[in-house]
Amino acid sequence: MKNAIFFLFFTVIATFGFAQNIKSEAEYLYLINVQKNTEIIKDNLRNAEITAEKIIQEPDSFNKTNEIKFFQQLAESYLTAKQAERALYSIARQICFFPDESSDYSQSIINLSCEKASIKDAKEIYEKLLTPRSNKYEILFKTVISSKIHNVDDLLLKDISAYKKKTNKPLPDWLKQYEFYTKIGITPNTKFDMISFKEKSETFLFSHEGLSLKNKRILLAKSADYFIDIKNKEMEAKCLTEYKKTKKGLYHSFLYALYKFNYLFL
Numbered sequence: 001m002k003n004a005i006f007f008l009f010f011t012v013i014a015t016f017g018f019a020q021n022i023k024s025e026a027e028y029l030y031l032i033n034v035q036k037n038t039e040i041i042k043d044n045l046r047n048a049e050i051t052a053e054k055i056i057q058e059p060d061s062f063n064k065t066n067e068i069k070f071f072q073q074l075a076e077s078y079l080t081a082k083q084a085e086r087a088l089y090s091i092a093r094q095i096c097f098f099p100d101e102s103s104d105y106s107q108s109i110i111n112l113s114c115e116k117a118s119i120k121d122a123k124e125i126y127e128k129l130l131t132p133r134s135n136k137y138e139i140l141f142k143t144v145i146s147s148k149i150h151n152v153d154d155l156l157l158k159d160i161s162a163y164k165k166k167t168n169k170p171l172p173d174w175l176k177q178y179e180f181y182t183k184i185g186i187t188p189n190t191k192f193d194m195i196s197f198k199e200k201s202e203t204f205l206f207s208h209e210g211l212s213l214k215n216k217r218i219l220l221a222k223s224a225d226y227f228i229d230i231k232n233k234e235m236e237a238k239c240l241t242e243y244k245k246t247k248k249g250l251y252h253s254f255l256y257a258l259y260k261f262n263y264l265f266l
Contacts, residue, residue, distance in 0.1 A: 023066045025051050029073035033080060041077045048074050049155065052093065057162045059097040059136070067098040068106075075109050084116035085151040088125075089144060093159075095129040096140045119147060137163040141175060145195050153188035173200055181219075184226040190218060217246050224259045233266040 029048060032040050052074060055067055071094030078087035091109045100106055107126050114122035128143045137159070144156055160175070171179070174197045181191035194215050211219070220243045227236040240259055247256040 022051060022055065022062060022070055026066055026070040026073055029070065029077055033073055033076045036080060038080060042081050045074075045077060045081065048077065052090070052155075053158055053162065056093065056097070056159050057165075064098050068094055068100045070094075071098065072105060072109065075113065079109075079113065079116065082116075083151075084113050085119075085149050086155065088113035088117060088119070088149055089152040089155055092125070092129055092140060092144065095126065096136050096143075099130060101130075117149070117151075119149065121147070137167075138172060138175070141178075142197070145174070145178060145192055146197065148192045150188040150192040153182075157182065181222075184222040186218060186222055190215065194219065213246060217243075217252065220246065221255065228259070228262050228266065231266050233263070236263050236266060 025048065029044070032044060051070070055062060055070070059067070071090050075087040075090040075094070078084070078090055088110065091106055091113060094100070095106050095110070110126050111122045114120070114125065119125075125143060125147055129139060131139050133139055141156065141160060141163075144152065160179070164171070174195050177195050177199070178191065181194060186194070194211060196210065220239055224236060224239040224243060227233075227239060236259075240256070240263060243252075243256055243259065247253050
């Protein structure tokens with residue numbers, strides 16, 4: 001009983017302390033943003049993202065006012081640092097987890113971030129983030145991926161990791177695709193274009209609806225390299241079967257022969 005009381009006391013104190021830290025961090029972000037000192041702003045971004053990561057791990061545990069200000073000011077910092085997509089992701093986290101429907105400030109940052117990042121449909125992105133569903137994480141991830149905001153890939157991966165630690169539910173199929181494409185080394189700007197929100201997890205690897213021939217070859221080649229590395233002969237055989245269907249031209253015929261040769265030694 002004493003251990004339980006001590007744990008509860010420690011948790012409350014730790015949460016209160018971190019909440020105060022968020023308030024201080026938000027105020028500091030505001031001060032350096034007002035000063036427009038780009039070097040200080042850039043130097044602070046890493047520390048600010050550590051705070052952001054902790055907030056996203058337990059978004060229901062903190063004071064809404066501090067989080068709203070923190071993410072808004074973080075977005076402003078990214079805009080000053082000319083990192084518009086990361087500004088968009090920061091304000092997306094705020095809108096999704098800590099909506100401030102009494103103010104138009106967040107929407108104005110969305111609009112400016114989209115304009116600077118040459119991303120269309122700012123209004124649609126804003127409305128998607130405000131979708132009244134319980135799973136805010138999936139709303140955030142799906143909006144970012146479907147809107148092709150690929151320069152935030154590292155931040156997205158951290159937040160997906162936080163979500164996986166919190167949930168016992170299986171990941172949706174499109175998120176399984178994203179994780180697999182990341183694991184086999186497909187670059188962000190390519191993999192964001194490859195995600196299907198219709199395909200089932202058991203079929204997306206080899207029969208991806210709407211996947212261009214170029215991207216299918218990328219997927220199969222990266223998959224073949226990956227399954228050779230982990231010595232999965234069964235999956236490598238499936239890759240070879242599908243790759244053979246796409247091996248038009250001398251280059252792809254050579255690659256197929258090379259994968260076939262490596263397969264013999266698995």
